[in-house]
Amino acid sequence: MNGSALHKTAADCAEELPGAQLEHPFGPDWEVYKVRGKVFMLMTEVPGRPVVILKADPGEAHALRQQYSHITPGYHMNKKHWITLESGAGVDKKLIEELVTDSYRLVVAHLPRAERPVDPHTYGTGARAAR
Numbered sequence: 001m002n003g004s005a006l007h008k009t010a011a012d013c014a015e016e017l018p019g020a021q022l023e024h025p026f027g028p029d030w031e032v033y034k035v036r037g038k039v040f041m042l043m044t045e046v047p048g049r050p051v052v053i054l055k056a057d058p059g060e061a062h063a064l065r066q067q068y069s070h071i072t073p074g075y076h077m078n079k080k081h082w083i084t085l086e087s088g089a090g091v092d093k094k095l096i097e098e099l100v101t102d103s104y105r106l107v108v109a110h111l112p113r114a115e116r117p118v119d120p121h122t123y124g125t126g127a128r129a130a131r
Helices: 003-015 058-067 093-109 125-130
Strands: 020-023 031-035 038-046 049-055 071-073 082-086
Touching: 003 020, 003 031, 003 038, 003 049, 003 082, 003 093, 031 093, 038 093, 049 093, 058 071, 058 082, 082 093
Parallel strands: none
Antiparallel strands: 020 031, 031 038, 038 049, 049 082, 071 082
């Protein structure tokens, strides 16, 4: 998968998540997806390479970095809680959709219960279990 397909796949997934909104607070080169005002995904180019920056559970982030050479610590973010995804071998639509959804669920889980657009403990788990 190339960089433009990476961005399109991630954006398509994010736009389908309940309450997700696209903003450009850092200018036109940064696409920032938020849920209830909290960032769950950023997309930009890092020296000409399209990247997607996502929130991740620290243990899972470490495992992902070990498993995929195209997943690195979060660019300009907390390296423990964020990952950067680039296009490359092993990066497919399924992986991108899972990482975007997981990032969204992590952010939603930290929202006050009354502000959550979905239950972060059950949202998206049915689709993953069916795969």
